[in-house]
Amino acid sequence: MKNKLILIEDDQDLGLVLQQYLEYSNYEVIWFNHPQKFLDNLHQLQNTKLLIVDVMMPEIDGFTLVNQLKDKLSIPYLFLTAKAQSFDRVLGLKIGADDYITKPCDPEELLLRIKNILKRNYTFPQVKIAIGDYLFNHSHFSLKHKEKLFQLTEKEAELLSYFIQHNNQLVYRKEILETIWGENDYFLGRSLDVFMTRLRKYFKEDERIKFESVRGIGFKIELPINQEK
Structure with a gap:
């Protein structure tokens, strides 16, 4: 069974590249090109292993989106940000993100970050x-x-x-x-x-x-x- 990821990214070209690269790397990827489309389809969170969220999006930025769902999220998430200011990166981590990566990002680097997050969050039964x-x-x-x-x-x-x-x-x-x-x-x-x-x-x-x-x-x-x- 493939690990399921949700990508929320409004840049059509980047979103398509990341979706295709991650699917080629044996992940199932659900891509939403608008944050509201994701909010309208929260049932897709079921069995999702990781959220990949762009920070700068129309109407609802990534930080606000994650904050709105914080009580509902029990899965790790990673921010994509085009901003270079350290304040934004620190804020993202304070919100609870497992990692962040600055755009334009290398798909291979993103893949490695995803693997590391999934490995950190993988738990073994203790019973x-x-x-x-x-x-x-x-x-x-x-x-x-x-x-x-x-x-x-x-x-x-x-x-x-x-x-x-x-x-x-x-x-x-x-x-x-x-x-x-x-x-x-x-x-x-x-x-x-x-x-x-x-x-x-x-x-x-x-x-x-x-x-x-x-x-x-x-x-x-x-x-x-x-x-x-």
Whole structure:
């Protein structure tokens, strides 16, 4: 499943470039070219991972827009600003923005800022979770099957937690690498394959648990899950 972003930018050329670049980078992008159109479609906030908001827009500037929605926003947001004054940047951060970038911006730089924000805001479950016949405790990096206890590495625990949060979904290799390792390259991809072999070995006693490889794309995850308080 692609991470969903909302872009609010009134510059038609820039908005189109950013939308196309981010979609090419495997994000789902909903673009509004007027702040009022966004306000008329607040249902689009559902499942959104990040707002990208231009500061200078007609009728409602980005700061005012975010302030109006502050009580409704539980997702991070990033400001685009054409202004060079430090006052505007400080104000944006005081409002609660996770980051800002000055226009005209390099799409690749924006992409890196987005990845960093999503990684900072990614949380792992802290409860004990029953996965079939196993009991997973992320806080202790442990996995238990009957009387056998597996001590996981931190990366193994993070990877398993990521799969729990994306259960019964097709997860993309690129998104796994960028979320857990912070970047996507050939050597990290080989490391991911090693970690997948380990997870399959840990869970071999329960046939209901599946980490199926989808060639060239990622993995289809099937975990029978129950959370314990």
